Amino acid sequence: MTRDTNIEYRIEKDSVGESKVPKDAYYGVHSMRAYENFPITGRKMESEIIKSIAEIKKACVITNYEVGLISDKIKNAIVQACDNIINGEYHDQFIADPIQGGAGTTHNMSANEVIANRAIEILGGELGDYSIVHPNDHVNYGQSTNDVFPTSGKIATIRLLMEAKKSLIRLSEALDEKSMEFDDCVKMGRTQMQDAIPIRLGQEFNAYNSAIKRDIARFDKAIEAMSEVNLGATAIGTGLNADVDYVDKVVPNLSKVTGLDLRQTEDLIDGTQNLDGFVYVSSIIKTCAVSLSKMSNDLRLMSSGPRCGFGEIKLPPRQNGSSIMPGKINPVIPEVVSQVAFNIIGNDMTITMAAEAGQLELNAFEPVIFYNLFESIRTLTGAVNTFIDHCITGIVANKKRMKEMVDNSVGIITALCPHIGYTLAADIAKESIVTGQPIKELLLEKNVLNEELIEKILDPSAMTTPGISAEELIKKVI
Known part of the structure; x- marks a missing residue:
């Protein structure tokens, strides 16, 4: 990544060392390293998963406050920061590629950093001053990426x-x-x-x-x-590292936050x-x-x-x-x-x-x-x-077009099998295919069935649903 010489930077540290982060960025050192490490798809994280992780962080800080582990002041600032993201703000600060190493640690830490810095800003501090709100100790309290x-x-x-x-x-x-x-x-x-x-x-x-x-x-x-x-x-x-009461309450709180x-x-x-x-x-x-x-x-x-x-x-x-x-x-x-x-x-x-x-x-x-x-x-x-x-x-x-193909089809002879048997029906079908003569004409020519019965049996519409039995049909016609 080529750094713009016209941009002011702040220095942030992690276990790997120091890194320059744009002074006005809400993301931090972990996001910067991920941005440099994973130039994979050229895309950003989906808005749905950015919103959902902000909802999780909101539910977690509310739960930690309820069990007495986070102060009211920090809770309120983190909740407001989460609400900003839930409402579609600051999504451009999630700069990491969606395909990333680390089982999602990048995305979790990106959320921790953006939320922490926005909360710091809400409390009147300077971005990157994690003595006010810390990405891990406050935003990620009682949680793991996993x-x-x-x-x-x-x-x-x-x-x-x-x-x-x-x-x-x-x-x-x-x-x-x-x-x-x-x-x-x-x-x-x-x-x-x-x-x-x-x-x-x-x-x-x-x-x-x-x-x-x-x-x-x-x-x-x-x-x-x-x-x-x-x-x-x-x-x-x-x-x-999670309080037992927090573990019991966090998912019910998440349901309230998400409406799910x-x-x-x-x-x-x-x-x-x-x-x-x-x-x-x-x-x-x-x-x-x-x-x-x-x-x-x-x-x-x-x-x-x-x-x-x-x-x-x-x-x-x-x-x-x-x-x-x-x-x-x-x-x-x-x-x-x-x-x-x-x-x-x-x-x-x-x-x-x-x-x-x-x-x-x-x-x-x-x-x-x-x-x-x-x-x-x-x-x-x-x-x-x-x-x-x-x-x-x-x-x-x-x-x-459909009527033309039905009228000229040999397939309609299938309906005759219960009346004349499969073998005779197959012979007539073969002759129709070879000569081009319609099935009805061949039946009449060979005196297989009378015309009225042929018309009833070979009625295309009647063939599309179960009807009366062959025996009853013959009785009705003869």
Whole structure:
């Protein structure tokens, strides 16, 4: 890092030695070292995790005050500093990269420094005068990175999941509307990309909605899993250096500060060393992404054309599809949804390996877990929103094209199996494929069934739902 000669600096010390810190900076020596050590992504910490760690520090200082370990004066200054950060101020002072060594110590110490310096300023002191408010002795009192950082990651994850869930609920509502709109649109179903039997377009959209509803239910379980935190565990889960009353009260106070229904994990050692909860949440995000991408694949196929493909539906045109082919429109929204899904699947692998790689009493790889998990949830939310607004709500059914394909399909002969047997039905299907002669004509020509019965059996709409038995049908016609 090249230091600007026009900036005034103050000198701060840590166990490594001395370091220059910009005189007006709210961050301190630890943040500066991390900034120099970890030029990894070029990004800053997510605003959600900056807010959540400030909420934790606020809850901790309130609890320490309640049990008689922090003075009223220092408590009030730290609370005000935390409130500033919670309200979106001073986020630019968190200068470290989100992927960092040290199991999150950088982020915890950055919060301690920024909060301490802001509290010092509130009390009328000069930035860096830690004799007034100390990052470790006051802001971090009774805490460790090892209980603060995972707790902050869980709070941030909960809030991101809540936003994603809102988007999924909107998608479910949009799919429900389309399923009703398309309920009378009969088309050919396909299995292994080959003609199968008729299905209503509305039924397909209802099936998409069923998958999204399952995703919504899983998101509730993910939020529940993230609501169990290890705050109070300190370094390895034994609660060393934390007052016993503080350990009991800190999570209830954190629930009040955040407005979230949080609870302290029953086994604080387990809650400190194991990160399987984040793997569980990531797998839920991945599952949702797979459902979205599968739906996108279907929409691209059904909208393929416009003349030489399936052409069963029309997607809203969003932009030119080619720099060389005039008039070409591509299914860009389903494409971007699938790309988001691919990225989420990759992130899930990173999260899985990072959780697996922890040793003994602490997993040191939480920073990369949070980086990828936050990206997965945020991009999923963005993909769902654009999917709804720029694709799903504007889909139009091409009823004429669907009818043509149903009428010309060989697949409808499946409905005849209960009446004429599989072997004869297969022979007629083969002949229809070779000659191009419609199924109905062949049935009449071969005098297999009378015309009235053929019309009733091969009614495409009737094929899309269970109806009366073959025996009853014949009795009604004959």
